[in-house]
Amino acid sequence: MAESSNWTHLHAQVHRTLLYRQILPSTQRLLVAVSGGQDSLCLIKLLLDLQPKWGWDLAIVHCDHRWRSDSQASANHVEQLAKNWGISYYLETASDIPKTEAAARKWRYQALTEIAIAHNYPYIVTGHTASDRAETLLYNLIRGSGADGLSALTWTRPLLDFQLPILDIRLGNAGDNPNSQISADFRWENQDENSQSKIQNLKSKIYLVRPLLEITRLQTGQFCLEQKLPIWEDSTNQNLQYSRNRIRSELLPYLETHFNPKAQQALAQTAELLRADVEYLELAASELLQRAMSPIADSPQVNFQLPLKLNRPILREAPLALQRRAMRQLLQQILPSAPSFESVEKLTSLIVAPNRSQTDPFPGGAIGRVEHPSIILDLKF
Numbered sequence: 213m214a215e216s217s218n219w220t221h222l223h224a225q226v227h228r229t230l231l232y233r234q235i236l237p238s239t240q241r242l243l244v245a246v247s248g249g250q251d252s253l254c255l256i257k258l259l260l261d262l263q264p265k266w267g268w269d270l271a272i273v274h275c276d277h278r279w280r281s282d283s284q285a286s287a288n289h290v291e292q293l294a295k296n297w298g299i300s301y302y303l304e305t306a307s308d309i310p311k312t313e314a315a316a317r318k319w320r321y322q323a324l325t326e327i328a329i330a331h332n333y334p335y336i337v338t339g340h341t342a343s344d345r346a347e348t349l350l351y352n353l354i355r356g357s358g359a360d361g362l363s364a365l366t367w368t369r370p371l372l373d374f375q376l377p378i379l380d381i382r383l384g385n386a387g388d389n390p391n392s393q394i395s396a397d398f399r400w401e402n403q404d405e406n407s408q409s410k411i412q413n414l415k416s417k418i419y420l421v422r423p424l425l426e427i428t429r430l431q432t433g434q435f436c437l438e439q440k441l442p443i444w445e446d447s448t449n450q451n452l453q454y455s456r457n458r459i460r461s462e463l464l465p466y467l468e469t470h471f472n473p474k475a476q477q478a479l480a481q482t483a484e485l486l487r488a489d490v491e492y493l494e495l496a497a498s499e500l501l502q503r504a505m506s507p508i509a510d511s512p513q514v515n516f517q518l519p520l521k522l523n524r525p526i527l528r529e530a531p532l533a534l535q536r537r538a539m540r541q542l543l544q545q546i547l548p549s550a551p552s553f554e555s556v557e558k559l560t561s562l563i564v565a566p567n568r569s570q571t572d573p574f575p576g577g578a579i580g581r582v583e584h585p586s587i588i589l590d591l592k593f
C-alpha cells in the first residue's frame with residue numbers, strides 16, 4: 213500500500229515493530245486467527261494493508277467453540293469478511309463443546325496448529341494486545357506467580373510445547389467431525405512412524421506470533437471505528453464471572469483512574485522487561501543444572517531417569533535465584549505435572565540441609581535425600 217491517507221499511525225507502528233523484531237519474515241504464508249472481535253479485526257486489516265510491502269500470503273482461520281448461540285453466525289461473518297478481502301478461510305468447529313475457558317483455549321490452539329500443519333502455514337498470527345499482556349500480568353500476580361508468569365505473552369514462540377498426544381486425540385476425533393477441514397492424510401491414526409516424525413518436525417517449525425503487543429485495546433477499538441470494520445461483539449466478554457473480564461472492565465479502569473492513566477502500557481512494559489530477565493535466568497539455570505547433574509552410572513550421558521544425583525557444592529556456589537530455577541527445571545522433567553512452589557522449595561532446601569536429610573515424597577513418589585556431598589532423587593531409599 214502506498215503511504216496514502218489510509219496509512220495511519222498504527223500502520224506505521226506495526227510496520228516498524230515488524231522491521232525491528234523480525235517476527236514475520238516477508239513472503240511467508242501467514243495464518244491469521246480471527247475471532248471477529250476488535251483486536252483480531254484490527255490485526256487482519258493492518259496485515260492486509262501492509263501485505264504489498266511484505267509480500268505475505270494471508271489466510272484467516274476461525275475457531276467455533278460452539279459456546280454461544282450466535283457462534284455460527286459469527287463464523288459466517290468472519291467467512292464473509294475473508295471472501296470480501298479475497299483471501300482463504302479455514303473454519304474449525306468443536307465437536308464437543310469445551311466446558312471451561314481453559315479447555316476452550318486448549319482446543320483452540322490445537323485446532324490452529326492442525327490447520328497450520330495441514331495447509332502448510334509456518335506462522336499463526338494472533339491479535340493479543342498490550343492490554344492482554346497487562347491483564348495476564350495482573351491475573352498471574354494475584355495468583356502468586358513468579359517472574360515467569362508475569363512475563364507471559366511473548367512476541368513469538370515456537371509451538372513446540374504442544375505435546376503430540378494432544379494432537380493425537382484431536383486428529384483421531386477429526387474423522388468424526390464433518391466440519392473438520394483437516395484432510396485425511398493428516399489424521400494421526402493414518403500416519404506411519406516416518407510421517408509422524410515429519411509432522412513433529414513441521415510442528416517445531418510453526419511459530420505463534422503476536423504483532424500487536426505494544427498496542428492497547430483502546431487503540432484497536434479506535435482503529436476499527438475509523439476503518440469501519442464490522443466488529444462481532446462477544447457477549448461472554450461482559451460476563452464478570454470470568455476473572456479476566458473483571459480485571460479488564462473493573463480492575464484496570466480503577467488503576468488507570470486512581471494510580472496511573474497509562475497503567476496498561478506500564479504493566480505491558482514490565483512484562484517485556486521481565487521476559488528478557490526470565491530468558492537469561494532460565495538459560496543460566498539450565499547450565500547450572502547440567503553441571504550439577506552427574507549420572508549415577510558410568511555413562512557420561514546426563515538424562516532424567518531416576519535415580520538422579522546432584523552435586524551440592526556446585527549448586528551451593530550459585531545464587532538462590534538460579535538454585536530454585538535449576539531445581540524447578542529438574543522437577544519439570546521428573547514430576548507428572550508442573551511442580552508447585554512447595555515442591556521446588558523442598559528440593560532447593562536440600563542444597564544446604566544436613567547430611568541424611570530427606571524430603572517427603574513428591575507427586576509421583578520420588579524422594580530427595582542428602583548423601584554427602586550429593587542430593588539423590590529416587591523412588592525409595
Ligand SMILES: Nc1ncnc2c1ncn2[C@@H]1O[C@H](COP(=O)(O)OP(=O)(O)OP(=O)(O)O)[C@@H](O)[C@H]1O
Pocket residue numbers: 244245246247251252273274275276277317320337338339340344
Ligand atoms: N474463536 C477464535 N477463532 C480464531 N482466533 C481466535 C478466537 N478466539 C481468539 N482468537 C485469537 O486469539 C487472540 C486472543 O484472544 P483472546 O484474548 O480472546 O483469547 P485468550 O483466551 O485470552 O487467548 P490466550 O490464551 O491466547 O491469551 C485473538 O486476538 C485472536 O487472534
